[in-house]
Amino acid sequence: DSGVTQTPKHLITATGQRVTLRCSPRSGDLSVYWYQQSLDQGLQFLIQYYNGEERAKGNILERFSAQQFPDLHSELNLSSLELGDSALYFCASSVGDRHYSPLHFGNGTRLTVT
Amino acid sequence: DQQVKQNSPSLSVQEGRISILNCDYTNSMFDYFLWYKKYPAEGPTFLISISSIKDKNEDGRFTVFLNKSAKHLSLHIVPSQPGDSAVYFCAAILNYGGSQGNLIFGKGTKLSVKP
Numbered sequence: 226d227s228g229v230t231q232t233p234k235h236l237i238t239a240t241g242q243r244v245t246l247r248c249s250p251r252s253g254d255l256s257v258y259w260y261q262q263s264l265d266q267g268l269q270f271l272i273q274y275y276n277g278e279e280r281a282k283g284n285i286l287e288r289f290s291a292q293q294f295p296d297l298h299s300e301l302n303l304s305s306l307e308l309g310d311s312a313l314y315f316c317a318s319s320v321g322d323r324h325y326s327p328l329h330f331g332n333g334t335r336l337t338v339t
Numbered sequence: 340d341q342q343v344k345q346n347s348p349s350l351s352v353q354e355g356r357i358s359i360l361n362c363d364y365t366n367s368m369f370d371y372f373l374w375y376k377k378y379p380a381e382g383p384t385f386l387i388s389i390s391s392i393k394d395k396n397e398d399g400r401f402t403v404f405l406n407k408s409a410k411h412l413s414l415h416i417v418p419s420q421p422g423d424s425a426v427y428f429c430a431a432i433l434n435y436g437g438s439q440g441n442l443i444f445g446k447g448t449k450l451s452v453k454p
Binding site for chain 2: 227229260265266267268269270273281283315317325327328329330331332333
């Protein structure tokens with residue numbers, strides 16, 4: 226158990242809809258990272274927050290947004306969903322704000338867009 | 340354009356033998372490399388890392404070798420155990436003159452260790 230909690234585990238929704246994925250980081254970790262894993266793809270970095278502030282941005286679509294709350298949990302909002310957004314979305318956390326620290330991943334949220 | 344490549348989607352090894360997982364990269368500005376292991380229905384877990392100033396790092400049965408001139412790294416598992424069966428991801432970090440880059444992952448290699 227990594228200590229990172231992601232909810233929900235599975236999500237099925239229709240094109241054009243909006244969903245929110247939730248992540249609770251490991252106790253004591255200040256950084257939260259979001260990654261997307263599509264079929265046959267490696268993990269693609271989306272965005273990082275550190276202690277409530279956006280720290281780094283990857284290939285995140287404009288239809289996607291995220292935030293980290295004062296209690297350090299984070300939410301990833303996906304809107305105007307398309308079939309291609311179907312993927313596994315992982316949240317990870319670390320103590321510091323640098324990727325050199327090993328990341329602790331949650332078990333992911335599997336999003337299916339129909 | 341993939342900057343971190345794991346060209347073998349799968350690898351099958353007998354228990355007790357050595358497993359060698361390979362990873363190639365294209366960007367010479369990568370300065371830190373990590374391996375993560377992933378079991379089905381779980382998130383990746385950190386396994387071992389190596390800085391670009393080193394050519395080898397060892398942790399128990401796991402050893403990572405880095406060949407900077409060839410832009411190649413490999414993960415050796417000796418001896419392999421059935422519990423090592425998982426998908427292994429190679430990842431790298433770019434260093435932009437001191438500024439942190441993001442983790443860039445390969446697509447993974449599925450290792451099967453047969454009893």
